[in-house]
Amino acid sequence: MRDGSASGLEWDVVESLLVSEGIKRQAGNRKHHIETYKESQTNLHAASIDVVCYNFMPVLDWTRSVLAYRLPSGTTCKRFNLIDFAVLDIHILRRRSDAVISRRRGEVAAKRFPDMSPDRRRKLAGNVVSGMPGTAETLSLEAVRVHLSAYDGVSSERLRANMVVFVRPRAACAIPWPVPLLSPGRPTLPLCFRLCDVDAVLPVRTR
Incomplete structure (x- = not known):
């Protein structure tokens, strides 16, 4: 070509x-x-x-919590972990997610968050808001908060x-x-x- x-x-x-x-x-x-x-x-x-x-x-469509998860074969793939997503939504974005995340998952996320290093938290946030491959725009956490707030009441x-x-x-x-x-x-x-x-x-x- x-x-x-x-x-x-x-x-x-x-x-x-x-x-x-x-x-x-x-x-x-x-x-x-x-x-x-x-x-x-x-x-x-x-x-x-x-x-x-x-x-x-x-706002965020096909999102992932890990961009390069290593498989036993040595290859990598994208991965979505709902508990990590709950950590981001509740403890990093600081949104009220009791109606979105189940109580059990919320409790697991509450235990996981303190064990995450600042670097891991930054990486998780960056992975989720980075957009799909080829996307020209990467949103900041504050921009994500603003965009999501537009759906309040929806x-x-x-x-x-x-x-x-x-x-x-x-x-x-x-x-x-x-x-x-x-x-x-x-x-x-x-x-x-x-x-x-x-x-x-x-x-x-x-x-």
């Missing part, structure tokens, strides 16, 4: 076409963002790219309803707009969606 010759590869999937926080919260300039999103997907469809991945999770039901508002008009179009496909293998918190949420969107495709 470097010399301009054809690679033989085909571009079939886009991951991801980001959904703005305004769309997720149904706030600000959301209507303009939705029209821009529709235009982007129309352009992708014109290029024969009809599979688009996206998520509807607030319940999982409200966020789910906002997702339906975003998806339903596109689900009925001739162009195959994105449909949320949600993995059961990832831990779900109250501001994340469950598999049953798909039922709120998919039926409109058959009407």
Whole structure:
């Protein structure tokens, strides 16, 4: 490809076409963002790219607590540890997470936090807020606090309803707009969606 010759590869999937926080919260300039999103997907469809991945999770989406976890084979991978995440949410970000983190996990996190060195705490925070590979922006902890505070009062039901508002008009179009496909293998918190949420969107495709 470097010399301009054809690679033989085909571009079939886009991951991801980001959904703005305004769309997720149904706030600000959301209507303009939705029209821009529709235009982007129309352009992708014109290029024969009809599979688009996206998520509807607030602020931090596919986050990890470890960026280079070493496996027995010697290779490394990313890893998510819910207790470490609870440590960050409750003791580093200092958020009220009693409705998000179970009491048992909160107790385990409370015991783990004092044993963490300052360097480990900084590394955990950096890992969680670093964004996905290729992301141009890395948020500071204060910026994360500000962004999360915008969701104060937004319940999982409200966020789910906002997702339906975003998806339903596109689900009925001739162009195959994105449909949320949600993995059961990832831990779900109250501001994340469950598999049953798909039922709120998919039926409109058959009407």
